[in-house]
Amino acid sequence: MKFLIQEKGKQMAKRSILHMFDPMPNNSPFDVNMALDCDFDVLVPYANVNPDSIHRLTQDVIFSRGPKGVKQTAIFIGGRDINVAIDMLKNAKKSMVPPFEVSVLADPSGAFTTAAALVACVEKELRDKFNKELKDCKALVFGGTGPVGIATGVIASLAGANTTLVDHFSSEEALSLAEEYNRLFECNLSGTIATFDEEKIKLIEDTDLIFCTAKAGIQILSAEVLSHAKQLKVVGDVNAVPPAGIAGVQVNDFGAPLEGTENAVAVGPLAVGNVKYKVQHALLSSMLKSDKPVYLDFIAAFEKAKEILES
Ligand SMILES: NC(=O)c1ccc[n+]([C@@H]2O[C@H](COP(=O)([O-])OP(=O)(O)OC[C@H]3O[C@@H](n4cnc5c(N)ncnc54)[C@H](OP(=O)(O)O)[C@@H]3O)[C@@H](O)[C@H]2O)c1
Known part of the structure; x- marks a missing residue:
């Protein structure tokens, strides 16, 4: 009031x-x-x-x-x-x-609310379709050295997933960012490089989850590369600018089967964006409604995203 x-x-x-x-x-x-x-x-x-x-x-x-x-x-x-x-x-x-x-x-670059929405949507599909938790899973974050990628990696790692930030250019960059954010947030990130398809195939062969947070408008994983991901369960892609970051992901997908994989499902950028919008709106509003001052970062954003998806 x-x-x-x-x-x-x-x-x-x-x-x-x-x-x-x-x-x-x-x-x-x-x-x-x-x-x-x-x-x-x-x-x-x-x-x-x-x-x-x-x-x-x-x-x-x-x-x-x-x-x-x-x-x-x-x-x-x-x-x-x-x-x-x-x-x-x-x-x-x-x-x-x-x-x-x-x-x-x-919420720098919208990264906290976007990453929170992305991980929460993927976690929901993992539970609903595979009866698994993030802590049971190996996760890769392609485009993992940008703001959305780092925040995605930190949230997934803190939730227990065995998470690796993947850079397209430099393993040193991925490793040093993983170390820096492990120190800052007491998480357990790894870092690696994948420039060519052979490197991507090797990485995804035994992964359960793929987050794609790379620069907009670039296909990172082709259908041929994805066909090698035999354990793949859920992918989440935040790139809304064609082509999709992960081949076969449609913008509105929320648990749709991912073509070319054995039984993986996809979460697309507009499904993530819808939750991100609600999270940011709710966090901004909470600053006016709360009786006590609140300090809100990616942890609050992830809690809010999960709450929104459960409601
Ligand atoms: N759906 C939503 O609600 C929503 C909201 C916000 C953002 N987004 C999207 O989230 C994504 C990430 O945002 P951001 O601000 O973190 O992006 P960004 O800084 O532009 O890029 C993210 C990462 O992509 C990497 N990258 C660039 N070219 C690449 C290539 N050819 N192959 C593989 N990786 C490449 C960059 O590495 P280098 O810097 O080393 O080149 C960087 O680590 C974008 O697609 C953005 O549009 C979606």
Whole structure:
């Protein structure tokens, strides 16, 4: 409920404000649209913000509206880099002075909400169609070194899947990112390279799950490569720009049989996108509805995605 202030003799509802901190030269229009659709009255974009300036900015946010006003005030952290976004979230949390404390959501490049939706959809199909859990499975993340890929790998690994980030160019890059995120989030990622079809075939022969989070508009796995995946159960592809990242995946698939495989099923990008949209909407709204300040990252996003899929 919005509380009231006096202004020039009239009672006016205090407006809700979302401060959008972004390390990039501009904020994402996607996130701006989402925030307005979540009933924030005022959006304030900040570009080129670095983790060191978060303390000053956050304290400017919290002290100007009074302890009640902070409930109508929140911070969104964007950007492209997961590590930087998590640093900014931690710095913002450290800068709060209760009761002067506001909620914060980090979702750099939409990676947390997209990855959360992707893993939750794949997990649902794994349970429904194969009666298995992520912890029983070997998972590969193709395009695993981009923001969505890293977040997918971390979530899947924390949920117990034996997860490998696959880079198309450099095994060093995949391995060093796996080590960096294992340190940060206490997960257990591996990293490897697959550039050519022979390398992809070798990798997928005994995998249960494939996540495709590579750059849009590129086919990563052909039908011929997929035919070698004898244990494959579920694939999830987030690329909505033709051709599909995984041959045979249709944009709206949610548990449809994947052509050319023995009995694998597919989750397509629009099915993931639908859940991602709901997750981001719910997390943004929760910052205005919650009695206590909340700090939301990929873990909160994954919990929300699972809740949405169960409802
Ligand atoms: N469905 C949804 O709701 C939704 C929402 C958000 C994003 N997305 C999609 O999610 C995907 C990932 O997003 P992102 O921002 O993380 O993407 P990104 O940074 O553009 O690319 C992700 C990864 O793809 C790799 N890559 C580039 N060319 C490749 C190739 N030829 N073969 C294999 N890998 C290649 C990149 O490696 P290098 O950097 O080394 O080239 C990078 O590691 C995109 O397809 C995006 O459109 C979907």
